[in-house]
Amino acid sequence: MTAVIDRKAPIDQVDADPVLDVDGMTVDIRTITGTVRAVNEVSFQARRGETLALLGESGCGKSMTATALVGLLEPVADVVGGTAMLGDVEILNADRKKRREIAGTELAIVFQDALTALNPLYTVGTQLAEPFRIHHGMGAKEAKAKAVELMARVGIPQPETRVNSYPHQFSGGMRQRLLIAMAVALNPSVLIADEPTTALDVTVQAQIMALLRDLRTEYRMAVVLITHDLALVAEEADRVAVMYAGNIVETGSVAEVFAKPKHPYTKGLLNSVPVNARRGDELKSIGGSPPDLHAIPEGCVYQARCPLARDICATKRPTLDSVGATRKAACHFPEEVSPGREED
């Protein structure tokens, strides 16, 4: 017998025009000690058939970007600037009615913690049927049949019986599949996955990522993958936007950015992952710690930890400028990060 190999599908046909175009989004949080800028002028584009990764460590603002897009910001956070075009519709400043129209039908989100994202008091069938009943006005029986169909599609065994089970009766991996099922139920254009596999075992993670890939092809979606796992980005994403302290510091295709990063932070991250380091070697870590969002320095946000920092970095904040055909980096000296030649 041979093993089931995950034959990664050939790259989907990617649309030329973005289905989600975020431009200059800014989110502020009101705290006890003053207003904090959690997301600063973030711009990126997602295209159908492509997976864009938002990569960054904790506190960099990637999750807040996602919640701002779907309109689930906490009450103390406000979107204070920027636009986000989902097709023809502007969503950041949309009113409630518009938001409810696009929720699930155009824009969907999968969260990290499946157990808290599912209501423990309702059966899985009820929760999966909900999108159909709300948006397509289906009756209970019809919607339940759709729910069973969905469960089968995402690979849950014996869906006809399990549709009446409760969330806590499923394992972690199964619950995550349920969340994904709920998200793709109405064939959205954009699927945002916020750390979908962080809490899962590695073999289950492989299954979930394979599922996401299949669904992306089948539904012609754009996937925005939010994660801190560099290896996951390397294997699953097509394009990447690296975030630090609320700013996007580099964008580009994954292959290019990981091979020749043009921002010191990206390079630092790549170095600190124990990939090629031999046993016993010291890992090249990034010194210092992320900046306090209350006290972001003038100039570049990364200057305190950057090995290339100079005077200009303390006074002038670099903008996200083009450093290649499809690449951008927010650094005054991108060429010094990775010189033209290929690194060893």
Place this chain on the structure above:
Amino acid sequence: MSQSECANLLEVRDLRKSFVVAGAGKKMLQALDGISLDLARGETLGLVGESGCGKSTLARTLLMLERPDSGTVRFDGIDPFSLRGKDLLKFRRRVQMVFQDPYASLNARMSAGDIIAEPWRSHKSMYKNKRERDMQVRGLLDIVGLGAKAADKYPQEFSGGQRQRIGIARALALDPDVIICDEPVSALDLSVQAQVLNLLNDLQQQLQISYIFISHDLSVVRHVADRIAVMYLGRIIESGPTEAVFDRPNHPYTAALMSAAPTLDASQRRERILLKGEVPSPLNPPSGCRFRTRCWKATEICATTAPPNALDLEVVGHSAECHHPLLEEGSVLASA
């Protein structure tokens, strides 16, 4: 020197531990089903496995927080479970643990200095007076890279990585021979992970501490471990030198695990094997070979007989429990 210097620091043979699970009728959960391993001085043993494999129970048993049902543990020749009272207390100094969650493993109401000094309250003979203890606390804080000033601060004032350093300092307080690291960097950011891993490495080189490094992140384990043991449902199904297990896995599960883990280095990537289904419940493990329900190589014999130990011919110390090891030509079955 004593004869124990030559032998392994830690020898575990056929360790078994089960728990009673409340439910309809008393069900037994066999958390450890015959674990055997060796650990030498100054060596790092990596323990990998997915949820429910029993690695936490193994860690707790080695820390003498749980008493095994059967099997032997020999620490420098002595069986710690046969000790009582003061002898047991003295023995506890030799094995310590660094916990996974830097937020939950420190009591938020104690200052960092108190947390580090806490072990000495149970071992009063180590340092005679407060001055000595304070000096030692400062020394430990320096060793882990936090300033001496940190002693008066409370855990909330530290970041996750710094809290983990406090945890490491606390583990060092009793001058142990073995430190069990239970996912010490999983909850930390990438840049901080590297710092803590470097620290652990430095400490091992200076102080000759042995580590049992439990982690689900295979790239981290590959970097830190000399030898690896792969656990599945309470048994070690493959063990051996790190490179051998990673590059030439002999057990199908190991192969699937290695292939499933995403890696940055494209040259290390292999075809990803997708396993069927999920890990069976430890309450009801499959008969014979416990991996057979998800294994593509399973045959009838796998359901009836427990798999024997298959030794890798090329690499000493590399073995896997399988009826149909992957290196079929390159391995030989150990005599029962």
Place this chain on the structure above:
Amino acid sequence: MSTQLDLVPVKPTTAIVGEADTAAAKKRGGSKWMRLLANDHVATAAAVVLGLIFLTAIFGPMLVGGLATHIDLDNSNQAPFTLSHGWANVLGTDPLGRSMLARLIVACRTTLSVAIPAVLISAIVGSAIGMWAGYYRGWRETVAMRVADVIMSFPSLLLAVVVLYVFSPSAANIVLVLAITRIPVYLRTARAESAELQSRLFVDAARTFGASARSIIWRHVVPVVLPTLLTVATLDFCYVMLAESSLSFLGIGIQPPDISWGLMVSQGRTYLHTAWWLSFFPGVAIVITTVSATILAAWARIATDPGQRWRLTVPQKRLNRYAKTTKAL
């Protein structure tokens, strides 16, 4: 075997020195608590009031002396708020012409000397048993909880009435019976918190050093359980005061010539239409004491929790602005 750790610090490759002090830097020593208290104006007021009450209880009777028992039938049932009958009678007089003010002061001591010991005894005994039961789980926990259930299933006031009727209603007996009926509250709270703590990692860590059960309870369980117990105790203090007042009201509490606020309320019962101040002022005294204690308990809850303490280090105005939220989707 292994050597002592080198005290010479080894050059760390990854030094991260402790961060700069945050804006809410803590000062050492008692001034820390004063600062935390001063930040919450309402709690400060409550603390001052309670302080005055305690001082009155301790020193009052000495100063007031015979005024409380000085019978002056010419002055019986005088209205309050006039100085025409002397400053001592500014709060009026009772049917026997005794100064209300003086009696209130003397009663303060009696009331507190019943309430405080009762609370202390029940708190200490209840929490100790609770923490012990929660730590060990198993049969100890079951036994302790069933005992608590038994005590709780008796209506406490009824129990007190029966006990005090059978044995004479002395102050000591009152304290004892009130203490016993309140034990279950502390027992259950302490047991619940203690049991929850068993699964915490830092308790596991302590076990790995070989800490004994007693050390773990003392070092880890008590500090975490204490704030909750403090809140419970302060609220219980109010309950005990009221219970004592009820017992005295029923005539089986403090017996004359001893005087307590509850007894004063009771004695003024028949004069409610004519001499309202006889019951009113002792009632007000009870209310002020219990409300102040409750406010202080709420403050103590926040102040003793390192995670919540920040609320007391920020000026109140900013705290209120932060709380104002915009409507979500």
